[in-house]
Structure formats: C-alpha cells, structure tokens
Amino acid sequence: MRNLLFVYLLLISLFVLYVYHYQTNELTKQEWSENEIQGNMDETYVMVTFQVGIDYWKRALKGFEDAAGALNVSVEYRGARQYDVNEEITVLEQVIAKNPAGIAVSTMDPDALRTVIDKAIDAGIPVVMFDADAPESKAYAFLGTNNYHAGVEAAHKMASLVNEKGKVGVITQPNQLNHQERTQGFQDTIFMEYPDMEVSSIQDGRGNQLQSKLVAQDMISEFPDLVGVFATEANGGVGVGQASINNNLEESLKIISFDTDKGTLDMIQDGVISATLAQGTWEMGYWSLQFLFHLQHKIVEQEDAETPLPRYVDTGVTIVTKKNVDSYYPQ
Amino acid sequence: MRNLLFVYLLLISLFVLYVYHYQTNELTKQEWSENEIQGNMDETYVMVTFQVGIDYWKRALKGFEDAAGALNVSVEYRGARQYDVNEEITVLEQVIAKNPAGIAVSTMDPDALRTVIDKAIDAGIPVVMFDADAPESKAYAFLGTNNYHAGVEAAHKMASLVNEKGKVGVITQPNQLNHQERTQGFQDTIFMEYPDMEVSSIQDGRGNQLQSKLVAQDMISEFPDLVGVFATEANGGVGVGQASINNNLEESLKIISFDTDKGTLDMIQDGVISATLAQGTWEMGYWSLQFLFHLQHKIVEQEDAETPLPRYVDTGVTIVTKKNVDSYYPQ
Numbered sequence: 001m002r003n004l005l006f007v008y009l010l011l012i013s014l015f016v017l018y019v020y021h022y023q024t025n026e027l028t029k030q031e032w033s034e035n036e037i038q039g040n041m042d043e044t045y046v047m048v049t050f051q052v053g054i055d056y057w058k059r060a061l062k063g064f065e066d067a068a069g070a071l072n073v074s075v076e077y078r079g080a081r082q083y084d085v086n087e088e089i090t091v092l093e094q095v096i097a098k099n100p101a102g103i104a105v106s107t108m109d110p111d112a113l114r115t116v117i118d119k120a121i122d123a124g125i126p127v128v129m130f131d132a133d134a135p136e137s138k139a140y141a142f143l144g145t146n147n148y149h150a151g152v153e154a155a156h157k158m159a160s161l162v163n164e165k166g167k168v169g170v171i172t173q174p175n176q177l178n179h180q181e182r183t184q185g186f187q188d189t190i191f192m193e194y195p196d197m198e199v200s201s202i203q204d205g206r207g208n209q210l211q212s213k214l215v216a217q218d219m220i221s222e223f224p225d226l227v228g229v230f231a232t233e234a235n236g237g238v239g240v241g242q243a244s245i246n247n248n249l250e251e252s253l254k255i256i257s258f259d260t261d262k263g264t265l266d267m268i269q270d271g272v273i274s275a276t277l278a279q280g281t282w283e284m285g286y287w288s289l290q291f292l293f294h295l296q297h298k299i300v301e302q303e304d305a306e307t308p309l310p311r312y313v314d315t316g317v318t319i320v321t322k323k324n325v326d327s328y329y330p331q
Numbered sequence: 332m333r334n335l336l337f338v339y340l341l342l343i344s345l346f347v348l349y350v351y352h353y354q355t356n357e358l359t360k361q362e363w364s365e366n367e368i369q370g371n372m373d374e375t376y377v378m379v380t381f382q383v384g385i386d387y388w389k390r391a392l393k394g395f396e397d398a399a400g401a402l403n404v405s406v407e408y409r410g411a412r413q414y415d416v417n418e419e420i421t422v423l424e425q426v427i428a429k430n431p432a433g434i435a436v437s438t439m440d441p442d443a444l445r446t447v448i449d450k451a452i453d454a455g456i457p458v459v460m461f462d463a464d465a466p467e468s469k470a471y472a473f474l475g476t477n478n479y480h481a482g483v484e485a486a487h488k489m490a491s492l493v494n495e496k497g498k499v500g501v502i503t504q505p506n507q508l509n510h511q512e513r514t515q516g517f518q519d520t521i522f523m524e525y526p527d528m529e530v531s532s533i534q535d536g537r538g539n540q541l542q543s544k545l546v547a548q549d550m551i552s553e554f555p556d557l558v559g560v561f562a563t564e565a566n567g568g569v570g571v572g573q574a575s576i577n578n579n580l581e582e583s584l585k586i587i588s589f590d591t592d593k594g595t596l597d598m599i600q601d602g603v604i605s606a607t608l609a610q611g612t613w614e615m616g617y618w619s620l621q622f623l624f625h626l627q628h629k630i631v632e633q634e635d636a637e638t639p640l641p642r643y644v645d646t647g648v649t650i651v652t653k654k655n656v657d658s659y660y661p662q
Binding site: 283307318 | 335338339342343345346349368369390394397401402474477480609611613614617618621630632633634635637638640641642643644645646647648649655658659
C-alpha cells in the first residue's frame with residue numbers, strides 16, 4: 001500500500017512536470033509564430049516560362065523550389081511548350097484562373113504578355129518578372145542579368161586572358177536588345193580601359209552554330225593575329241570553338257561564351273572555350289519566390305503600397321572556367 | 332484499493348498520452364526546423380553609416396529592424412557622428428573586432444573604406460553595401476537607388492504635370508556622380524520622349540537652400556515662361572520653393588524635388604512643391620539584412636560561392652505628392 005502510494009505520487013509529479021514542460025513549450029512556440037517568416041503548403045506559387053523543359057530554366061526552378069522549401073509553401077511549374085507567345089498567354093490565363101499565391105513570369109514578348117500580366121495584378125495576384133522583363137506591365141519587380149554589365153565582365157576576363165594586348169572579335173545577334181547590351185558593355189570596356197586592345201570585328205552569328213562557325217572562320221582569315229573572340233550566346237560560342245579546332249588555334253585563340261549548356265561546358269573541359277558567363281538563374285528563382293511571398297504576406301513597407309519591392313535586381317554573372325566547370329553540369 | 336488502481340491506470344494512460352503527444356510535437360518541430368528561415372537572438376547584424384542620427388537613415392534602420400524581427404535575430408546601429416571618413420573607418424574596425432553575424436555599410440568615400448570592408452570579408456564576416464556603394468571592394472552586394480532611373484521617373488512626372496509642353500530647368504550638384512546621373516536621366520528622357528519640352532537651364536545649387544534659391548531666381552528671370560524645375564536634392568527643392576513663393580509662382584511653376592525631409596514634405600502639403608522622389612530606404616535596410624542572413628546561414632547556391640547574391644538591387648523610388656504625403660512624416 002505504501003509502495004503504491006509512492007508510485008502514485010511519483011507519477012503525479014512526473015505528470016505535473018510534463019504538463020508544465022508542455023505549456024512552456026507551447027508558449028515559446030507562440031512567441032515564435034508571430035515573428036517567423038513561414039507560409040503554409042496550401043499557398044501555391046507558380047513559375048511560368050516559354051519553352052518549358054529546356055535546361056536553361058532548371059536552375060531557376062531549383063532556386064524557386066529551394067525558397068519554397070525554406071518558406072514552407074508549394075510551387076508549380078507551367079509554361080508554353082514551344083517558343084510561342086499565344087501558348088504562353090493561354091497558360092498564364094489558366095494559371096490566373098486558379099488564383100495562386102503568386103506568379104513568376106519570364107516573357108518572350110513583353111508587349112504581347114502585358115495585358116494578361118496586368119490582369120493578374122488587377123485580380124490581386126502578385127506577379128514578378130524574371131530573366132526577361134515586361135517593363136511596361138504592372139509587375140512589381142524584375143530579377144535578371146544586367147547584360148551591359150555582363151559584357152563589362154567579359155571584357156575584363158578577356159583582357160586578363162590575352163595579357164591586355166591584341167585584336168579581339170565579337171560574334172553576336174545584332175537585332176536583339178540583350179545581345180546589343182552585352183556587345184556594348186564589352187566594347188566600351190575594351191575601348192576605355194585597355195589601350196593596347198582593339199575590338200576589330202563584330203559579326204552576326206544568328207544564334208546558330210553553323211553560321212557562327214562560318215563568320216568566325218572569316219574573322220580568323222581576315223585577322224590572322226586575332227587573340228580572342230567573345231560570343232554573346234551559347235550556340236555562337238560552340239561555333240567559334242569548332243572554327244578554332246579546325247584552324248588548330250585552341251592554344252592561341254581565347255574564347256569567352258555565354259550560359260552553361262552542355263556543349264559549352266564540354267568545350268571548357270577540353271580547353272577550347274576559355275570561359276563562359278553563367279547567369280544567376282538560381283538567384284532569379286530563389287529571390288522571385290521570396291519577393292512573391294513578401295507581397296502575399298504583405299511584409300513590405302506600408303507607405304510604398306504601389307512599389308513595395310525593389311523594382312530591379314541584377315542577379316549578376318559568374319565566370320566559369322576549367323577550374324569550376326564541374327559544378328555546372330546538371331547533378 | 333480498486334478505486335486506487337483505477338486512478339493509477341488513468342494516470343498512466345494520461346501520462347502515456349502526453350509523452351506520445353509531446354514526442355509527436357517534437358517531431359513536427361524537428362521537420363520544421365530543417366525548412367525554416369529562422370535565426371537566433373545571439374546573432375547580431377550591424378548597420379554602419381556616417382552622420383548617425385540624421386532622419387535619412389531612420390527608414391533604412393526600420394527596414395533592417397523589421398527584417399531582424401521576422402528572422403528572429405538582433406541588430407545594432409553604429410556609425411560616425413560626423414561626415415568624417417576616418418571616424419567611420421574607426422567605427423567599422425571596432426564593429427569587426429566584435430565578429431558580428433554581418434554588416435551593412437553605407438560609405439561616404441568608397442576608396443577610403445575599401446581596405447576595412449575587405450578586412451571584414453577576409454575575416455569571414457558577410458558585408459553588403461547600401462545607399463552608397465564601394466564597387467571596388469569585396470562586398471557581396473549593393474542595394475540602393477539607380478539614380479539615372481530616378482531622373483527618368485522625375486522627367487515623366489514633370490511631363491505629366493506640365494502637359495508635356497514648355498521649358499524646364501534643373502538645379503543640381505554637378506560635381507557629384509549621383510546628381511549627374513539624376514540630371515542625365517531627366518535630360519535624356521525629356522529630349523527623347525517629349526518633343527514639345529526643353530531643358531533650358533542646368534544650374535549648380537551647391538546642395539544648400541540659399542544658393543539654390545538664388546540660382547532659381549536667376550533662372551526665373553532669364554526664362555519667364557519656365558514651367559518646371561527639377562531639384563536633384565532636398566535643400567535645392569526647398570530653395571526653389573522659396574524663389575517660387577517670392578515670385579508668386581506657386582500655381583504656375585511645377586517643382587519636383589528629391590527625398591522626404593520635413594521641409595520638403597511641408598512644401599508639398601502647402602502645394603509649393605508638386606512632387607518629390609522618395610528613395611526605397613526601408614527596402615535597402617530590409618533586404619540588406621535578408622541578404623546578410625542568407626550569407627551567414629549559407630542559404631545560397633553552392634556553385635556561386637564567390638557571387639552568392641544578386642550583385643545589385645535597385646530599390647527604386649516612389650513619387651510623393653499631396654495625396655500620399657501624410658504617410659511620409661515620421662510616426
């Protein structure tokens with residue numbers, strides 16, 4: 001009987017202790033909840049692009065998903081299968097109809113998409129643009145590469161590769177704004193900061209390998225003392241690489257390319273392309289979701305209701321060389 | 332005895348239930364912890380500026396504190412009392428010695444501060460710049476106003492105030508880069524987009540009210556048909572406002588100013604100044620802390636170890652008029 005009473009008392013004490021502990025724990029959790037940045041899994045944020053499934057979007061989507069994991073919300077990825085603006089508009093209409101917590105859009109045609117982007121905003125759905133902006137739309141922010149600045153970075157890297165001396169060329173797409181900006185940043189920097197260098201030739205590679213190879217071949221013939229070529233997009237870079245191989249110039253001709261598709265990475269590993277500029281696509285995705293979350297949860301300055309977010313984020317470029325190329329292959 | 336046994340069993344069941352409940356709860360918390368973006372109060376992030384205590388920094392500090400509240404970390408605000416670069420260097424040295432979780436710095440002299448900023452980075456302390464950059468330093472990011480773009484915004488607002496017609500002037504500080512950029516953005520936009528407008532005069536207001544009032548007076552005398560003036564800083568705006576009052580031009584002369592100090596806001600309320608551009612100082616502070624937190628907790632893409640953050644964030648400007656001026660007075 002006395003033993004039983006002892007057990008009884010022990011149990012009561014333990015019980016009281018647990019209740020106390022549990023209550024304290026509850027309290028801590030309570031305090032915590034007010035402060036935390038935490039959503040719930042019912043909130044769905046959608047990424048919309050054109051040309052769904054190409055490698056280029058994978059890192060952006062990874063960043064989007066990583067932020068969703070950190071904030072405890074859900075994501076979906078939707079988009080046009082083709083490079084087709086009408087398909088992208090249809091997809092965006094369908095996404096809006098589901099009233100998601102936010103949409104991150106990359107547009108192939110800012111004017112064509114403007115109306116449907118504004119429709120989302122008017123319906124109270126937060127929208128940010130990434131990679132390619134729709135500046136006239138009501139989207140709250142744009143997160144992407146400053147292409148002029150990317151050209152500046154390419155020029156500095158080129159200068160260091162050729163010991164700040166000699167003739168260099170550019171292979172680009174002269175009709176596209178982002179490529180014009182990359183070329184301009186490159187050209188301005190060589191002209192202003194490297195007096196012993198010269199941009200001798202700027203040619204149209206039309207965004208395809210064969211044409212880029214042909215114009216690179218011409219460039220090499222016209223300027224036998226050419227020390228470097230900057231290709232403002234990936235197909236161009238591979239085309240220049242092929243021309244370099246055909247002329248046995250792998251040692252002497254320094255090539256800088258753009259983006260990190262497999263063909264480019266392989267040529268970096270083989271030493272044909274010296275460097276490529278990786279865009280901050282993970283950062284675009286990660287901070288797009290953070291921005292949309294902040295809009296949805298109104299974690300913004302009240303006074304700036306119309307412009308609650310930074311309008312523009314330059315996600316920057318990273319220079320990829322043989323040294324760090326391995327980490328850029330898809331895992 | 333039987334009763335006691337019953338109580339005994341009841342207590343055991345309750346106890347088991349609590350233990351189970353508590354364990355489940357622990358598990359949920361565990362799962363949660365992996366995902367959450369949450370620091371602890373021992374982590375201290377420091378904001379460092381020159382001219383501590385002027386109104387301009389208050390909103391930036393508020394944003395810094397708001398982000399710290401959301402992320403459950405601590406903040407400190409330190410800085411030079413005067414506009415004195417050596418004092419700022421000393422303060423920054425003292426801050427580094429305490430090994431904080433991160434530092435957000437606004438610099439009055441990028442070259443003078445570069446060494447000490449790099450020293451912090453080399454010691455493994457994350458540093459971002461806000462409001463005024465040190466572009467040659469190793470700081471991971473800069474968050475501030477794109478001044479050229481602010482000038483563009485001012486031009487559009489001016490055009491709409493004067494019905495896209497007439498002569499306008501600019502009062503600025505021609506020797507400072509940020510003011511040159513504001514002027515250039517304004518001038519380029521008027522020139523390219525408003526054929527019936529003209530920037531007739533650009534004068535040096537030296538950043539003080541009296542001088543700005545004098546040159547505005549001269550401008551009004553020289554161009555009696557002047558319809559607007561853009562002042563690229565706050566003292567200039569108030570000076571132009573005084574000249575406008577002296578000439579009874581409050582109705583006809585449209586003035587756009589910069590920043591939101593009390594003198595400017597009062598003149599907006601009185602209808603002397605039509606609009607002013609508020610910089611995103613809250614956003615600078617808020618996202619500076621977010622960035623530092625992400626660096627400290629390594630919530631960044633692994634491959635981009637050297638450039639883990641967007642390099643530049645344009646925190647944008649908001650146009651303040653009589654309509655929304657009230658919310659810009661300090662609460």
